[in-house]
Amino acid sequence: MQFGIFSVSDISKNPVTGYTPSEAERIDASVQIAKRADEVGLDVFAIGEHHNPPFFSSSPTTLLANIAAQTEQIVLSTAITLITTNDPVKIAEDYAMLQHLAKGRMDLMLGRGNTVPVYPWFGQDIHKGLELALENYNLLHRLWREDVVDWEGSFRTALQGFTSVPRPLDDVPPFVWHGAIRTPEIAEQAAYYGNGYFANNILAPNFHFRPLVELYRRRYEHYGHGTADQAIVGLGGQTFIAKNSQDAVRRFRPYFEGSPLYGTSYRLEDFMHGTPLSVGSPQEVIEKTLTFQAGFGDYQRQLWVVDHAGLPLEEALEQVELLGTEVVPVLRKEMESRRAPGVPDAPTHATRVREKYGDAEPRQPRPNPNRGDNVTGTSPYQDTDPSIVADLPLVG
């Protein structure tokens, strides 16, 4: 079971002090939060992708590569990477590059995003958002698994003899999670490919997303990747922890009520009781998180937001500290003891390398000399079978 934090990269005014951090301060703060998460033994740090203020994270792989260079064990991920408006070819390239630099200590979560104008800004039609997400992933999946791809779809220009470089580290693609809170087709795609499914378990009544998680589990089994309870499920959440319950509520309240997201809707108490928002002592947060396991079944990844609503860096770091020292160690033990036999952990690069190669050495692709193109052979790599003749497209 992995526990970690994720951030949407919002730069919000601190409603208590009135201070709004600069982009420079907030970017630096995110790196510090990730480093602290690594130090206290959290398993995952994930960052969102946005293309408008008040967010900074338009370029997640750059940030994550920087964090990878400064951390030891934490897995770096996204929450989410836009599979709709990014070119899947560029996703394949960027994240394979990150995978190399992070020595495999990464994965990614794909999603459709929730900012309408991003589609037209990137030349896409929001009415085709779901088709874009599905088709783009189909291509991304192949780009990481086939040295040379011929492909034609509805949205991007066709590819003939295209090789996405660099090839994934050890020729093992990054693990992919599909993030969705509405769409059964996304759950189906995650199940079909045996990928992970992540339900951002926030801003909705408790267990609202259970039908989608259940659908994914059933279909995961249907496609033969394992039993339904072995499917790879992740959940989001938000938390604010203090030594005791009253302090947690008292200290979090001004941020909650001052937040444009929360402050105009239900009262904090209603949110705490009616939704997965976890505010309280370490013990309360532990107990609430255990209800997720009871309600959604054994799952593999729990991420919390801790740096939202204008909370200053020091508060966010304290949250990371409390998660790492007081909450997660207990949850690890408790969830492990409740977990059904045979339920796997979330895949990591190491487990995926072992799964593909066993004890053998992983493939290390070495390109042939530059021919100015990569369509004049079966593969641009030295280790491909020379007896296989390329099926070249006819020209003219």
Place this chain on the structure above:
Amino acid sequence: MKRLVVVSAGTGNPSSTRQLADRIAQKSLDRLEGATVSVIELGPLAVDTARAAVAGFPGAELQAAIDKLAAADAVIVATPIYKAGISGLLKTFVDVLDNDLLVAKPVLLAATGGSPRHALVIDDQLRPLLAFMRAFTLPTSIYAAPEDWGSSELGARIERAATELAVLVGAGVEAQVTDTAWSGYQHQFGGNARRAERTAADVDFDSPLMRLATGGA
């Protein structure tokens, strides 16, 4: 057993909007043997409804009202006319419903106003709103200005509308339409509608999008 549900946006006590809805409900019950009626008063749900509109999800009491509406075989919607329009509370309530909650349900439209000059608000505002919800709005709607309460014509219109309602409910139009055409409407997985898809068994995995999800073009 058929279930009628009244949605009343009247806020007074007593409320003439509620009074109108009750008369319509009673006349409809007279024509539907064994039917029951229950009422959703929007006034007590006002704060919950506004919060749901902002938060994007309903609280427990509002959820109970939505569940009641989803299970209805026919709905009587009654609103006061404010500022030449329907009650904002009613519009906000409809705003937070799933798009498919009322598909093919018979819905009787009613309103009360301070002047007969607002009689067309029902057809200008309420009927398009329920058309968006893909409901079967009855051809006869009922508008009651103060003077109508002294006119037997109001009673005659109520009788006519109640007859239309009873015929549509008796014919089972909602079931007939949704039995065959449900997949043609816009839906939300795990939603509140009576026929919402909730498990893998409900899902059509042979749709073009599902085929695209599984690698096919």
